[in-house]
Amino acid sequence: MSEHPEDAPIAKLSLVSKFAAIDDHWNPRIVGELNGQHVKIAKIHGAFDWHHHEHEDELFLVHRGSFRMEFRDRAIDLEAGDILIVPRGVEHRPVADHEAEILMFEPAGTLNTGNVTSARTVREPERL
Numbered sequence: 001m002s003e004h005p006e007d008a009p010i011a012k013l014s015l016v017s018k019f020a021a022i023d024d025h026w027n028p029r030i031v032g033e034l035n036g037q038h039v040k041i042a043k044i045h046g047a048f049d050w051h052h053h054e055h056e057d058e059l060f061l062v063h064r065g066s067f068r069m070e071f072r073d074r075a076i077d078l079e080a081g082d083i084l085i086v087p088r089g090v091e092h093r094p095v096a097d098h099e100a101e102i103l104m105f106e107p108a109g110t111l112n113t114g115n116v117t118s119a120r121t122v123r124e125p126e127r128l
């Protein structure tokens with residue numbers, strides 16, 4: 001994808017094709033950008049790290065499968081087609097009992113592990 005979207009041709013993308021190119025988990029890829037936001041996709045499986053984002057709200061959309069977003073006081077189950085927005089500052093962790101495909105929409109530069117640094121932190125997501 002171009003670093004300068006205004007120069008890029010207008011073209012649709014296929015989430016099915018993009019996900020087919022991913023064979024790992026918890027490794028977000030950038031598939032689009034607009035207005036300073038990144039559209040990212042990832043396959044997930046298992047429990048992620050507890051974290052929060054000081055300044056960014058995060059949108060999650062389930063493309064295939066299901067997962068639950070755990071908060072310290074409750075959990076929300078999400079299925080394909082569901083969207084959840086996690087407000088900034090709220091501690092959360094996604095947990096997928098089976099592999100799921102998710103799309104995230106958040107400001108460019110948002111770290112996947114938020115305020116926490118771990119082996120899963122991806123500082124420079126690749127573009128797919």
Ligand code: NI
Pocket residue numbers: 051052053058092112113114
């Ligand atoms: Ni997060």
